[in-house]
Structure formats: structure tokens, C-alpha cells
Amino acid sequence: MKTVLITGATSGIGQQLALDYLKDGWQVLACGRNTEKLAALKAHNPTHCQTLSFDVTKREAVLVAGESITQALDLVILNAGTSIYIDDAKHFDSERFSRLMHTNLLGIGYCLEAFTRHIPAGGQLALVGSSAYLFPFTRAEAYGASKAAIAYLAQSLSLDLKKHGIAVSLITPGFVQTPLTDQNDFPMPMRIPVAQASTDIRRGLAKRKALISTPASFVFALRLLNRLPYSLQLWLGQRILRS
Ligand SMILES: NC(=O)c1ccc[n+]([C@@H]2O[C@H](COP(=O)([O-])OP(=O)(O)OC[C@H]3O[C@@H](n4cnc5c(N)ncnc54)[C@H](OP(=O)(O)O)[C@@H]3O)[C@@H](O)[C@H]2O)c1
Incomplete structure (x- = not known):
């Protein structure tokens, strides 16, 4: 039986992945802050689901969680x-910027320190980024910057973990229907159900793909826009802003 560790398993994409991997017969280490939601997840399959409760922004807590792990992790999904x-x-709020970076980026660093050592040769590591970093979107200074950093982090980790037999995947979702996007007040083209995102992600991970996009067509369109000259991207970004 294979083991997968998933962070952010209490909601949205991470929760769906946890439920689907349990259905597929995996042992799941579901991680999150909310112990009630973790208990509800475990109730789906008490034998195969274990839970770890920690906040990814608290380095000590993440490391303690890492030390509590006794089995090999075939797959780690930092989501x-x-x-x-x-x-x-104009009145840039660096507190908001810092809070976002702490969760999305530094949190991944703490998880890498805690969990990568438990991945054996032949195992896999996946970072959940976003396709948002491919194009300039309004108000996304912090979110887009964190996801751009994650994309680079995944590429560099791919090089350095290869010699340890660990495959690294970068997951770049477009819009997925989750509590995170439910709060958005702007149009979200081609937003897909979370079950579809989970299917695409699990299929890509099973093939050990380095880059997994869901929905593929939307992310492909953003990748094309990303190849346009810099000034043209900014011009298009402004047009979208005004429309
Ligand atoms: N949905 C999309 O369209 C979309 C698109 C591109 C990328 N993504 C990425 O996909 C990932 C999952 O997003 P989602 O849409 O599934 O969002 P979500 O439904 O809001 O779930 C986010 C998960 O992350 C956990 N989390 C947040 N801050 C945490 C912290 N400090 N410590 C521990 N856990 C924390 C949440 O736990 P709590 O329940 O405790 O808050 C929750 O389990 C994110 O990295 C997001 O950026 C999503």
C-alpha cells in the first residue's frame, strides 16, 4: 500500500485529493489546522486515513509533525x-503581503524541511502552484508572486532531487470550484469542479509528469499569453482590468 501526505487536506483541492486517494486504496496522511475537519475526513476511512494537525506558518510545529512520521512517504503533495x-x-500593505508569503511560500519551505527526508528513492514530491503567475492580473501582486516563486522552486528542486530518485511535479491549476474561489468577485473563465481537478492531478502524478495543468486548455491559453512580449502582456492586462 502506498502512502501520500497532503497539506491543506481540510478543504477544496486537498480534501478532494485525500478522499480520492483513500478510495484508490492509498494510506493518506491528511494535514490541516482544523482538527474537526480532519476528524471528519478520517471518519471516511479510519483504517487508512491518519491526520496531522499543524499550521504551515509555524516552523516548529511543522518540524514536530515531520518527526512524528514513521513510514516512508511515496508521495508528498504540498497544497x-x-x-x-x-x-x-499605492498604499501597499506589506502585512498582507507578508502573511500571504508566509503561508504560500515559507510554509512550503518548512514542509520541505520536515517531509522531504521521508520520501524514498522512487518517490514523488508535488508543489501546488497556480497558473496565475503566467499573466499579470490586478490585485494579485502577493498571490502571483508567491506562485511564481513556487514554480521556480519546483524547477530547481527537480534538478537537485533527481539524484535521490525523487520526481518533482509542479501543479498549476486554473480556476477550480473551492471555498478559495467562492470568495472571488470577478469572472472566472472555465472554472472546473474540484473532482475534475483531482482526477487531472492524480492522473498526472501517476505518470510522474513534471508539470500538471488543470484544466489543461485554460492553462495552455495562459502559457501562450505568457510568451507574448512583456509590454503586450501589460497592455492586455490593462484591457482585462477595464472590461
Ligand atoms: N481553487 C483554485 O482555483 C486554485 C487555483 C490555483 C491554485 N490553487 C491553489 O490550490 C491550493 C488549494 O486551494 P483550494 O482552492 O483548495 O483552497 P481552500 O479550499 O481554501 O483550501 C486551502 C487549504 O489550505 C489550508 N491552509 C491555509 N492556510 C494554512 C495554514 N496556515 N496552515 C495549514 N493549512 C493551511 C486550509 O486549511 P484551513 O481549512 O485550516 O483554512 C485548506 O485546507 C492553494 O495552494 C491554492 O493557491 C487553487
């Missing part, structure tokens, strides 16, 4: 993340 918008760039 926990949040979205905080910068509403007034």
Missing part, C-alpha cells in the same frame, strides 16, 4: 495555500 489580494497598491 496548503491561501489568497490575499492587494487592494490598494
Whole structure:
């Protein structure tokens, strides 16, 4: 039986992945802050689901969670993340910026320190980024920057973990229907159900793909836009802002 550790398993994409991996017969280490939601997840399959409760922004707590792990982790999915918008760039709120970076980026660093050592040769590590970093979106200074950093982190980790036999995947979702996007007040083209995102992600991970996009067509379109000249991307970004 294979074991997968998933952060952010109490909601949205992470929760769906946890439920689907349990159905697929995996042992799941579901991680989150909310102990009630973790208990509800465990109730689906008490034999195969274990839970670990910690906040990814608390390095000591993350390391303690890592030390409590006794089995090899065939797959680690670092998915926990949040979205905080910068509403007034002129009066830039560095506290919001810092809070977002702490959860989305530094949290991944703490999890890498705690969990990568438990991945044996032949295992896999997946970072959940976003396709948002591919194009300039309004108010996304913090979120987009965190996801751009995650994309680079995944590429660099791919090089350095290869010699240890660990495959690294970067997951770049478009819009997925979850509590995170339910709070958005702007149009979200091609937003897909979370079950579809989970299917795409699990299929990509089973193939050990380095880059997993869901929905593929939306993310492909953003990748094309990303290849346009810099000034043209900014012009298009402004057009979208005004429409
Ligand atoms: N939904 C999309 O369209 C979309 C698109 C691109 C990328 N993504 C990325 O996909 C990942 C999951 O997003 P989602 O849409 O599934 O969001 P979600 O439904 O809000 O779930 C986020 C998960 O992360 C956990 N989390 C947040 N801050 C945490 C912290 N400090 N410590 C521990 N856990 C924390 C949450 O736990 P709590 O329940 O305790 O808050 C929750 O389990 C995120 O990295 C997000 O950026 C999502």
C-alpha cells in the first residue's frame, strides 16, 4: 500500500485529493489546522486515513509533525495555500503581503524541511502552484508572486532531487470550484469542479509528469499569453482590468 501526505487536506483541492486517494486504496496522511475537519475526513476511512494537525506558518510545529512520521512517504503533495489580494497598491500593505508569503511560500519551505527526508528513492514530491503567475492580473501582486516563486522552486528542486530518485511535479491549476474561489468577485473563465481537478492531478502524478495543468486548455491559453512580449502582456492586462 502506498502512502501520500497532503497539506491543506481540510478543504477544496486537498480534501478532494485525500478522499480520492483513500478510495484508490492509498494510506493518506491528511494535514490541516482544523482538527474537526480532519476528524471528519478520517471518519471516511479510519483504517487508512491518519491526520496531522499543524499550521504551515509555524516552523516548529511543522518540524514536530515531520518527526512524528514513521513510514516512508511515496508521495508528498504540498497544497496548503491561501489568497490575499492587494487592494490598494499605492498604499501597499506589506502585512498582507507578508502573511500571504508566509503561508504560500515559507510554509512550503518548512514542509520541505520536515517531509522531504521521508520520501524514498522512487518517490514523488508535488508543489501546488497556480497558473496565475503566467499573466499579470490586478490585485494579485502577493498571490502571483508567491506562485511564481513556487514554480521556480519546483524547477530547481527537480534538478537537485533527481539524484535521490525523487520526481518533482509542479501543479498549476486554473480556476477550480473551492471555498478559495467562492470568495472571488470577478469572472472566472472555465472554472472546473474540484473532482475534475483531482482526477487531472492524480492522473498526472501517476505518470510522474513534471508539470500538471488543470484544466489543461485554460492553462495552455495562459502559457501562450505568457510568451507574448512583456509590454503586450501589460497592455492586455490593462484591457482585462477595464472590461
Ligand atoms: N481553487 C483554485 O482555483 C486554485 C487555483 C490555483 C491554485 N490553487 C491553489 O490550490 C491550493 C488549494 O486551494 P483550494 O482552492 O483548495 O483552497 P481552500 O479550499 O481554501 O483550501 C486551502 C487549504 O489550505 C489550508 N491552509 C491555509 N492556510 C494554512 C495554514 N496556515 N496552515 C495549514 N493549512 C493551511 C486550509 O486549511 P484551513 O481549512 O485550516 O483554512 C485548506 O485546507 C492553494 O495552494 C491554492 O493557491 C487553487
